[in-house]
Amino acid sequence: MSLSKIKFGVVVFPGSNCDHDAYHAAKHVMEQDAEFIWHKETDLHGADVIVLPGGFSYGDYLRTGAIARFSPVMQEVVRFANNGGTVIGICNGFQVLLEAGLLPGVMLRNRSLRFVCKFVHLKVENASTRFTSECQKGGVLKIPVAHGDGNYFASDDVVKSLEDNNQVVFRYCEADGNITDEANPNGSLHNIAGIVSAEGNVMGMMPHPERASELELGSADGKKIFESLIHSVVLV
Amino acid sequence: MYHSKITVKLRPSILDPQGKAVEHAIHSLGAAAVHDLRIGKLVEFDIDAATQQEAERITEEACKKLLANPVMEDYAFTVEKRK
Numbered sequence: 001m002s003l004s005k006i007k008f009g010v011v012v013f014p015g016s017n018c019d020h021d022a023y024h025a026a027k028h029v030m031e032q033d034a035e036f037i038w039h040k041e042t043d044l045h046g047a048d049v050i051v052l053p054g055g056f057s058y059g060d061y062l063r064t065g066a067i068a069r070f071s072p073v074m075q076e077v078v079r080f081a082n083n084g085g086t087v088i089g090i091c092n093g094f095q096v097l098l099e100a101g102l103l104p105g106v107m108l109r110n111r112s113l114r115f116v117c118k119f120v121h122l123k124v125e126n127a128s129t130r131f132t133s134e135c136q137k138g139g140v141l142k143i144p145v146a147h148g149d150g151n152y153f154a155s156d157d158v159v160k161s162l163e164d165n166n167q168v169v170f171r172y173c174e175a176d177g178n179i180t181d182e183a184n185p186n187g188s189l190h191n192i193a194g195i196v197s198a199e200g201n202v203m204g205m206m207p208h209p210e211r212a213s214e215l216e217l218g219s220a221d222g223k224k225i226f227e228s229l230i231h232s233v234v235l236v
Numbered sequence: 237m238y239h240s241k242i243t244v245k246l247r248p249s250i251l252d253p254q255g256k257a258v259e260h261a262i263h264s265l266g267a268a269a270v271h272d273l274r275i276g277k278l279v280e281f282d283i284d285a286a287t288q289q290e291a292e293r294i295t296e297e298a299c300k301k302l303l304a305n306p307v308m309e310d311y312a313f314t315v316e317k318r319k
Contacts, residue, residue: 066302109254111253113257
């Protein structure tokens with residue numbers, strides 16, 4: 001085993017369904033260490049990066065992510081994050097981060113009322129995070145979304161502070177990088193697709209980089225997120 | 237024993253697409269006079285609390301920490317004594 005391998009800890013809630021995709025991307029595509037962490041565990045297995053994967057944790061009962069937040073493992077994830085640990089929430093994982101208060105805002109039902117499953121384009125608004133250091137600022141990534149509740153909403157004050165502090169990491173855009181309403185798959189405020197915490201160690205994104213990490217799957221742009229994470233951990 | 241009934245509604249400033257769709261369906265029933273339809277949730281439970289005050293405190297805490305997300309939802313509740 002090479003010394004430069006980092007360990008991804010993929011949390012598994014009842015109803016998670018992208019846990020194996022995230023594990024596959026980390027372990028087999030990126031050739032790093034990866035372990036599943038069952039939601040009842042209170043130990044994060046010494047992971048360098050915690051992944052909250054997509055899916056329908058607890059059947060999306062009450063609100064998306066609302067119940068997963070009370071899983072035993074989440075107490076540890078919150079502690080890990082508050083100590084500066086790296087946490088990425090993808091899709092349902094983003095919703096869990098919002099409910100857990102690790103990121104601000106909520107996800108409303110898509111404005112179309114439909115579940116949207118398709119490739120979208122994302123403009124990289126901030127390439128100096130530990131999640132995007134291998135991307136180019138202003139660059140465009142092609143990554144799929146698959147969600148029914150991805151319509152990012154927060155109060156005007158919160159959105160302003162996200163914008164002012166450069167915490168909007170990704171915005172839905174056209175293939176050429178133009179940010180338009182047509183490119184917005186769910187009605188998110190300011191086309192927001194991903195945000196990072198003020199401290200920079202917690203990111204939530206609705207699109208699925210783990211589903212776009214190999215060209216056979218239609219795009220390998222999602223790999224850049226994993227590469228960024230690996231480099232940031234190795235450099236620390 | 238006490239019984240709590242909680243309603244959770246999207247805040248007035250939040251668009252309720254589900255409510256809009258149902259309102260359109262009501263209009264197609266011929267009830268054109270119906271408007272501002274909103275859909276919320278009803279949660280009810282019993283509480284083995286010693287006093288009305290305690291039952292209300294427990295209900296309030298459940299609303300704040302779990303049942304409603306204050307960014308998008310408002311809640312209201314009643315607590316009644318039961319035999």
